[in-house]
Amino acid sequence: MQKATTGTVNYGEVALTVGVTALTGGAGKFLNSGKMLEAVAPRGLQALGTRVGVNAVAGGVSSEGSYMLTNNGKMSLGAGLSGFVTGGIGGFAGPGGGTYAREVLGKTATSFQAHLATGIINYSGGVMGSAIQQGVDTGGVDPGTASMAGITNVGGSIVADKLFSASSAVDPVTLKQLSHFGVRSGAGTRQMGKGATQLMVSSFGGSAIGEFVSYLA
Numbered sequence: 001m002q003k004a005t006t007g008t009v010n011y012g013e014v015a016l017t018v019g020v021t022a023l024t025g026g027a028g029k030f031l032n033s034g035k036m037l038e039a040v041a042p043r044g045l046q047a048l049g050t051r052v053g054v055n056a057v058a059g060g061v062s063s064e065g066s067y068m069l070t071n072n073g074k075m076s077l078g079a080g081l082s083g084f085v086t087g088g089i090g091g092f093a094g095p096g097g098g099t100y101a102r103e104v105l106g107k108t109a110t111s112f113q114a115h116l117a118t119g120i121i122n123y124s125g126g127v128m129g130s131a132i133q134q135g136v137d138t139g140g141v142d143p144g145t146a147s148m149a150g151i152t153n154v155g156g157s158i159v160a161d162k163l164f165s166a167s168s169a170v171d172p173v174t175l176k177q178l179s180h181f182g183v184r185s186g187a188g189t190r191q192m193g194k195g196a197t198q199l200m201v202s203s204f205g206g207s208a209i210g211e212f213v214s215y216l217a
Helices: 002-006 011-032 035-039 042-070 077-104 112-138 143-165 175-181 186-191 194-216
Strands: none
Touching (some): 042 194, 077 112
16 A cells, blocks of 8 residues: 555554554454453453553563663653553563464464464564654654564563563463462562562563663664
């Protein structure tokens, strides 16, 4: 469509559109199918909220800290918001991708399709986070930069998953498992049981790795 109307293709803009569409359109289809509600008990929603919240805070702190380290202590509202959004979406990505594969596609929660769905969610989170930071800090959005942020977010998530999640027997890979093994409140994170410890380590450790991968890129 772009080529037909302008004669050229802005691949960064295409990637940005794909990222946002994948997150909003895919999420809408998933929710409308009823599979999400079927897969999550009420306490599972509490656990999902806690997981997303902890990852959002970890992402915001890591992103702001990284910005300050590389900008002589200067703070950035855009960086903090970017990390908050990207981290929160990342907290949903693993169980969300696993549930989509199992409940919608009929595959296992550790299948290629599950990893692909998780990767798409993480890519979308990186794209949206970058778009927010650029919009807040500069008033504009460069699609290529946003697309690269999505790619590096996927890479960082894969590394973090290998280091933290894959070695843990309590890290849920579906929303149903989240209702049984997930920490269901902020108070639960302070008790620092096995599940809470894993959530904190994977959230803050994963966010730090993501920032490092982004810095290298």
